[in-house]
Amino acid sequence: MRALRAGAPQLLAFLAVLLADRLVAPQFLAMHWQDGRLFGSLVDVFNRGAPVALLSLGMVLVVATGGIDLSVGAVMAIAGAVAASLADSQPLPVVLAAALATGLVCGLWNGLLVAVLRIQPIVATLILMVAGRGIAQLITEGRIITFASADLAFLGGGALLGVPMPVVLVFGMLLVTLALVRGTALGLMIEATGGNARASALAGIDTRAVTLAVYAWSGLCAALAGVVAAADILGADANNAGLWLELDAILAVVVAGSSLLGGRFSLWLAVLGAFLIQAMNTGILLSGLPPELNLVVKAAVVLAVLLLQSPRLAGLSLLLRSPR
Amino acid sequence: MSDTPLLSVRGLSKSFAGHQALAGVDFTLRRGEIHALLGENGAGKSTFIKTVTGIVRRDAGEVRLDGVPIAPRSAEESARAGIATVYQEVGLLPNLTVAQNLFLGREPTRFGLVRGRAMRQRASERLAEFGLAIEVGAPLGSFPVAVQHLVAIARAVDLSAQALILDEPTASLDTHEVTVLFGVMRRLAERGIGIVFVTHFLEQVYAITDRITVLRNGRLVTERETAQFPRLDLVRTMLGRDLAEEEARAETGPRAERTAGPPVLRAEKLGKAGYLQPVDLSVAGGEVVGLAGLLGSGRTETARLLFGAERPDQGRILLDGKPVRIAGPRDALKHRLGYCPEERKTDGIVADLTVRENIVLALQARQGPFRPLGRAAQDRIARDFIAKLDIRPPDPERPIGLLSGGNQQKALLARWLATEPRLLILDEPTRGIDVGAHAEIIRLIRSLCEAGLALLVISSELEEIVTYSDRVIVMRDRAQVAELADGAIDVTAILRAIAAEAPRTAPACQPEPA
Amino acid sequence: MRESVSIKALLVGAMLAWGGAAQAASLTVGFSQIGSESGWRAAETTVTKAEAKKRGITVKIADAQQKQENQIKAIRSFVAQGVDGILLAPVVATGWDAVLKEARDAKIPVILLDRDIDPSGKDLYLTAVTSDxxxxxxxxxxxxxxxxxxxxxxxxxxxxxxxxxxxxxxxxxxxxxxxxxxxxxxxxxxxxxxxxxxxxxxxxxxxxxxxxxxxxxxxxxxxxxxxxxxxxxxxxxxxxxxxxxxxxxxxxxxxxxxxxxxxxxxxxxxTPDMAGPAFDALKAYKEKGTVPPKWIQTESKLYTxxxxxxxxxxxxxxxxx
Incomplete structure (x- = not known):
């Protein structure tokens, strides 16, 4: 109940965007059953929003520690390339394990740079953002690696009880992440570290391990997103998979009301933020407006959503401005 | 030249969000005078400098330079008017050359182009006046801090400064560098420039200044000629002994006699090069040991070494007579030590989190992330301590940043008490909190002590230390200088120990021949 | 520095022109490729190698990794090596004048592949092989x-x-x-x-x-x-x-x-085969002095x-x- 109240602005904004979508496309809410799965624009919103939603699950934790992970898009490309290149020769568990392990290693690398070597997060993750896509291209040799494995394809195009698999994976991952951070004291430690790292360390929190853990988790989430993206197009496109999605993930987290300075976070609001962004994208596609307007419309809607939260933003800026 | 003082400040006031940082301060700087501006943390020195130079807008009062009222709105404007400030962290651009720094924003030009050679030529001349013969074409950052300071001063003087404010210029300089700096200061004073000198080193105050102004709690306490101001009086004035005395007496009363058991914690020759000279101390259960000394004397440094917040490079720590390794706060926590740091906002509270979360933080940290305290347990602990310590408002779900300083302090105490510590280190537990909370915290210290806890308390409030301490360790210049016990503990004894002439008088600090 | 390079290039160029006939049997061509940002680009590189081999031409490929300065460096180095011709797949349309003049001064023909450059440089290259x-x-x-x-x-x-x-x-x-x-x-x-x-x-x-x-x-x-x-x-x-x-x-x-x-x-x-027509044009120009048209358009073939x-x-x- 409390969480619902805290997320009211985001929920309202999401409903408003859905309403706007319904206005530009009368068939927006229509849904029917086809080939054992739900079919409709609203389903597309969740299905297409899945990769960014997965990214935002990791990103929101990183942002809560006061960091940022620019490499998630590139990690998606790497994990997708790994999955696609193994898909036709290995069973699905091996493919998944390899892709997720790759993401975890990428995340640990970021965490190492930030937590141990104390490089600023934006710089540290920029390294993998740039190099990662190159690594992915090395794996794919610059081509789009296609695969025929129906098992892997199922993760992108399949459905469970009518719900598209990517959506199932998002909610599965949301539950796992919730259990991991809210079922333990990790969530508190992440918020404390992001709120005041010095004080947290003096209170005995292993802020280094906390930081390492959130980047590792972000890498893992990004890898899963990469697998979903590859499974969706039945191939790994190292040049384009996850391109600029790190920015959408950061936007989702901001829309979720997290401060980029660190501190409080909400997992489900971050996921909601990702779906909100996708609802916007889908609405633009359905509207039939010329593509030259896409980015302008998107910017205007984002601005509107952020203004919706403005009382909170105003409160935050007041706090920041008050003398120390 | 004339009777008009160079810089005359009258009734300067400034408050931040209801807190009166400066209350009607008067200050007079004469030509050719070196004038020390002294006071403990929070006395209002920085606010004074910032308000006079226009970085912060004043609420009331008047600043006259040469008899003319001025109201600069930035450091830049102030410098142009004739008051320049050089801060501890130089504030120049280390990647530019010395000459570029010296003439930044007013480079000699011809047809709109910077005349590099002319600029370097002039820079060399200017610096020669300061006894500096350095390659002015080299980046400023390649020189030692002392040289950077001199360049900053040269720039300030060159910007037609008549009054020069030096904010802790000597904090990071070695003895020789201090000598050079003092030489420059004297030469500038001879040229009629007035210098305001802010420092924590009393030796230096007596070595170079003509006059002393002491601020305390945003008020002017006294202004006297240095030669007429005995060291003991100065320390007393800075610490505001007389005011607090009666209050503390009234609130506390005589202390019950206690017999301390064997020491819980012993530190033997604990120290770190360049940080703290080796310290020996021990604290027993049911005993309060006070750590006294001026700001920067090594009190906080001792606490941080004990708690593992800083790694010692010599000596050892024994708990119950057994040597232990404390490599970080987490080890300290495991050994049931607790530490309430001095800087509550930066080192203590996590402002966004609730009172409950702040209270359980250390206990949860000791248990590790995978043995979470249930919500019910957290609520119980939080409510328990809120009631016991009378934290107000008694709402465990309120972000702690919204509480008053005193209540934040109590919540931090609760954080450590929740871990059931054996030794608690309190660094300035009563700083910046109101009178009521002040008395409560002192009562609390006593009751904790009676409950058998070992306490190490750091405070600038000497009366406080005297009332609750069984023993007092006095620090000066990052070294332990005295230990007082039993009957020997009184304010005067502590003051004497603090103010005693340092045995090793630095050559730079020889009094100037008149 | 640059002067000395271009003087050397001139000398080499003159020597090449003088001994042109003897060299014609096996041409050496430098190819400044943009990079390998797409599958098509990779295929173009592969086909270029194959087409060169077919004609007995030695081709030196420099991958510019999407950077014009790398391409300029590559062209300078080709000029200094005294190659017989240069293929350039320009990453951008402008900023080529200086380096193309150096190549022209060294009498080394440059052929653009796949993309054209801005009009001011039209006289600085032999021909452009692009699709429409x-x-x-x-x-x-x-x-x-x-x-x-x-x-x-x-x-x-x-x-x-x-x-x-x-x-x-x-x-x-x-x-x-x-x-x-x-x-x-x-x-x-x-x-x-x-x-x-x-x-x-x-x-x-x-x-x-x-x-x-x-x-x-x-x-x-x-x-x-x-x-x-x-x-x-x-x-x-x-x-x-x-x-x-x-x-x-x-x-x-x-x-x-x-x-x-x-x-x-x-x-x-x-077609990824931009180099084939380019090599043919270059050969004809070198051996018979035939000046090709300014634009060689590749075929846009329909497949069903x-x-x-x-x-x-x-x-x-x-x-x-």
Missing amino acids: SVEEGRVAGHWLAKTVGEKPCNVVELQGTVGASVATNRKKGFDAAIAPHANLKLVRSQTGDFTRAKGKEVMESFIKAEGGHAICAVYAHNDDMMVGAIQAMKEAGLKPGKEILTVSIDAVPDIFKAIAAGEANATVEL AADEPLKVYESKKGLGY
């Missing part, structure tokens, strides 16, 4: 008009990246080709950023917005987007290639698989199910697409 992307769109449009015939047909378009000249031109050519046919109506046009994922997402939205059975044909500015769109159609229960006609551009191997499976209808080739798609797939598979 307006023509590609036109070929796609003509095929569609011919295939549909007289019946009404709603067409949806997947554009390339907004603002990319290739996208603008492919749209222009297609629009011009279908304009005379009132029965062909372009009902939706959105950008799919040239990628599979976006192609799929945009096609999904087209299907929802128009209703899958109301769409008669899809035109995509590249094959990758079409591959994504085909997936979207299949997932929506539609039959691409049968219920919905498809035509796209590039002729990458994967589209031939789809054509073979009856899920796609046509593709217009953007009638062109043995599987065979084409096999032949293209190994090119590095």
